[in-house]
Amino acid sequence: MGLGAEDSIERRFTYEWASGVWVPILSVALALVIGAVVVLAAGSNPINAYWQLFQGSFGSRYAISETLLAAVPLMLAGMAVAFSFRAGLFNIGAEGQIFIGAILSAWVGYTLNAPAILLIPLALLAGALGGAVWAGIAGILKAWRGAHEVITTIMLNYIAINLSHYLLESGPSGQPGPMEQHVQIGNPVTPPMNAHLSVIVPDSLVPGGRLHAGLIIALVMGVVFWFVLWRTTLGYRIRAVGLSPKSASYAGIHVGWHVAGAMIIAGVFSGLAGMVAIYGVYPYELSDSFSPGYGFDAIAVALLGKNTAVGTIAAAMLFGALEHGANLMEATAGISSHLTDVVQGLIIFFIGADAIVRYLSRKGMIRLPAYQEKAAA
Template sequence: MTDNRKMNILVPILSVLLGFLVGAIIMIAYGYNPIAGYSALFQGAFGSLYNVGETIRRTIPLVLTGLAVAFAFRAGLFNIGAEGQVFVGWFAAVWVGVTFELPAIIHIPVAILAAALAGAIWAAVPGILKATRGVHEVVVTIMMNYIALHVTNYLIRTVLSDGGSQSARISQSASLSTQGLKEMFGYSQIHWGFVVSIILAVFIWFFLERTTYGFELRAVGFNPNAANYAGMSVKRNIILAMMLSGALAGVGGAMEGIGTFGYMYTHASYTNLGFDGIAVALLGANTAPGVVIAAFLFGALKVGALSMPPLSGVPSELVDIVIAMIIFFVAASYMIRLLILRFSKGEK
């Protein structure tokens, strides 16, 4: 294993450990018992089949939004609009689930494909503007998050309901949630979306690491000028990368629409799935396997946090601090790399 790959593994692990360490220090400073706090966190995430099911359920959309952001990163793009792409994908999947009556073997794939298409089209706008006019994708994607939020709210009230704040429920044939699976995990909200997320994670890994198109995208992200000199179409690859990134985020929205909830409701603000995807991608070092592991960690933290106040008295907001510190240490990875290098030289 090369030194660079070792660093890509060690830095996230140390960032997580340091994040938990800072969390423990804060708990001690405010008079809480960190052992009790983290025990409650672990119990809340894995203490029963119900909790495990909920952890997996929270992980599913995080894997997909994390993959969306990581995919764009690998192509040299910063897709901060995954949140908006989640909204349009969620709406498209629910619309298909409500509008059509089809066999489940057709209905579910059509709903997922509709969500992917909606997310891809939404992400194509900043991709085209970036490729043809040099408009920075961060600015456009941020603005389009607000557009997606309010447009989907309007469409829920006018298309999927009679002026209400919640759409009609999808047909059972479009649902990823089955009674048998829920019973297996203590009647949690787990659904078969975890299979979809794993399949897409494998696909993204294979696409980026084992195909010519993936190599082109990575080359454009690494050095657009060199890629252009080598005969690669930088503009085409920028648009393609944004569309595929948006498609992944759109499927993440579908997992909420036809998996967890079975409907879509109007949002007063963001779900944070897209923004959490940025953190997941950073912690996962922008690799598909890393994203899956990071998403599972974040899912466990978010579910486990709910049990901390009743079991240990520690406020659940402490988990947000832990997550923030993990991201801080990942962002400041150069300091961790420096410490690792100095420690390894000291051993020699």
């Protein structure tokens, strides 16, 4: 191998490493800078705004525990989207999969009068099964009928969300839905679960802390995510299908089976996100508003995390920090909490810019240096 080839390999490796590490960091930094300009234009102090945002997210042990609490469902939902991205699938349906997982796990939770040591595993299984089945519908339609997963998952989102409305909300004559127990502040809810996830921070360390065992579940699933994709034949084939379905098919890989399988596995992560969302936080009930959009935020989390387990968990923590810290920022600095939505949108924009450049290079619309073109291919 000549010096020129070695130099090309080194430069390509450097580019890929920089893209995987520095693009997310720079995207967050640029988003924060533009957010500061917006705050400044509104006549407020951006330094104070961001300081209050930081204090609300990491300024105390309680703040850190609440940030992690907000991040737990996003970790699982983000890994669901990231797993399907690895198979070349744009899974927009994490929200619907979360709802189905939550509905099934809630039904198990209030109908079975069993000890927590039995009920929690059954609820986890129900949530995972619900998400897997719901995602599997889109995967099967994609694999054997060519239906685009973006269209089918969006449609399945509407079905799942409206199914929860039917199960929970009273009808026009005031009859309760099949799963409704009572209406709480205008919001119909199920009976409370007969068991819940344990709080894992002692009150002596974090008074009033609510961080629960869902964090442990999310971290374990992060290891599962990595192991399946990088240490199993199934994961190798899924990644091969994601990189090039035609090449994978020529290599003897059944593309359809692996497309459907990837969506089913992704649905497991989403369904677990639905389960921990209702079993982890008091009053341990399923309501229409239990998800503030976890499945949609998960898309940004997966993109920011570059579809890796560690990156997705870190990105979920960032989004959890933005969500929780925004409350203190609004209360003390007088800055609307919607600023964090602006920052999140800008992060997605800058992350997407890198993907767009790679796409245009693959299509021959723009030219990059040779080592960048190989990395984009």
